[in-house]
Amino acid sequence: MTTTHLIEQIHKKQSFLCIGLDVDLNKIPKHLLNEEDPIFAFNKAIIDATHHLCVAYKPNTAFYEAYGIRGWKALEKTINYLNENNPEIYTIADAKRGDIDNTSTMYAKAFFEDLGFDSVTVAPYMGKDSVEPFLAFEDKHTILLALTSNQGAFDFQTKTVNGVELYKQVLETSKSWRNSENLMYVVGATKAEYFADIRKIIPDSFLLVPGVGAQGGNLQEVCKFGMNDSIGLLINSSRGIIYASQGDDFTQAAASKAEELQVQMKEELQRYSS
């Protein structure tokens, strides 16, 4: 999916919500465990109940790999279901991959070609030749980790490198990479005050923003400092939506939580479009 198409969807749905499909069999409603594929059954139910409220879904691969082949099959079924039934939805493989050049190409093939995701998250530690193989794919996005939402972000990302914080160095350096127009960035909502500085370096790029809700980030603050003329934000919520209820009403509860966010997003879109 192109960036233009994504922006159109945001305006149409008045939402820049991304829903994280991080399925833990210990947390889904018990009755689904009797299904042939409980992970996919859960995802399908969540997607059917919420797809009109969001523009993107983001399965985190860890939750699928933990269940081995069964998990990988559920991931494949989920992305196929989305691509067949909701082709207007933007899909993100939250995989945080990255390796030397020919190896990164194999990862890119896995997520872009074999599975058919629109984008994949990538870690920057190994530098240019670990990221450019992902960027080589047309109409696909590479979402580079910049400033993550966890406590460990302060271990290295915010340390000063040659006078500037490492995550800013990552933003700045990555702009010079081949096909850098295919880059988006992960920036955690828990550090909303950083968004103003970030926008000075990458004014036009889309940001994937985890950490709203469960991790304490504030939607209004993120929009104030992070939104640009093309919106430029995808706000992710995972647990806060998909585990809103573990009872029979889990789909309604998820839709209700998603709608709460969508309504807030609509307000923000109106605030900044006027």
Next chain:
Amino acid sequence: MTTTHLIEQIHKKQSFLCIGLDVDLNKIPKHLLNEEDPIFAFNKAIIDATHHLCVAYKPNTAFYEAYGIRGWKALEKTINYLNENNPEIYTIADAKRGDIDNTSTMYAKAFFEDLGFDSVTVAPYMGKDSVEPFLAFEDKHTILLALTSNQGAFDFQTKTVNGVELYKQVLETSKSWRNSENLMYVVGATKAEYFADIRKIIPDSFLLVPGVGAQGGNLQEVCKFGMNDSIGLLINSSRGIIYASQGDDFTQAAASKAEELQVQMKEELQRYSS
């Protein structure tokens, strides 16, 4: 597998060779493509021909994920084959994972529990709480990327953070993490002159060293600066061994290349034990 057991195996086999199982269907002998599972058939043949010459195998997960479920099945068969037939072999999932805490736990379960690897490579960018979930597993190692063997290593890893290069900061900081005795580190052989400094920070840890051979690293230099009283080195070779021939003689050619390295390693072990 414990570190003590690994050291015993190194002395017994007079080898600290790790063979990278990075299977690309475009590079394996053509006749294997008729097998039901060409990837596993290739790995099994390579393992059978080389296991007496090395102490470890390291499948890089990218090469399996690129083939989807078929690839993941081949990875599962490969690790099961190793654990059943060669339990004395140390196994490394070269996955370069890392995510926020509960998510890293899922990755750790995937590689340590579901697949049964002895170790997994992890990227440090997300800091302490992205790595500690891996370290929590007893008798398992977490192999942290420090200084990688690719050109992109100079983009961020060697940049100066608070007066010290980022990769040294990673080494130093990681020593304070819970169960840090379960850490090993990736240090590329292409930068042998860095090993002396690295040993000042982590004198006792094992280092997984890619980049000997195909990428230009020198075994003798790495041993001179990197070896410690417990050997402390696992030298990886992938393409130089497994693709030594694409003909019917591929197993003999692989064994021959592995033996060349093993003989050199034996010399190094004798040099530094005398």
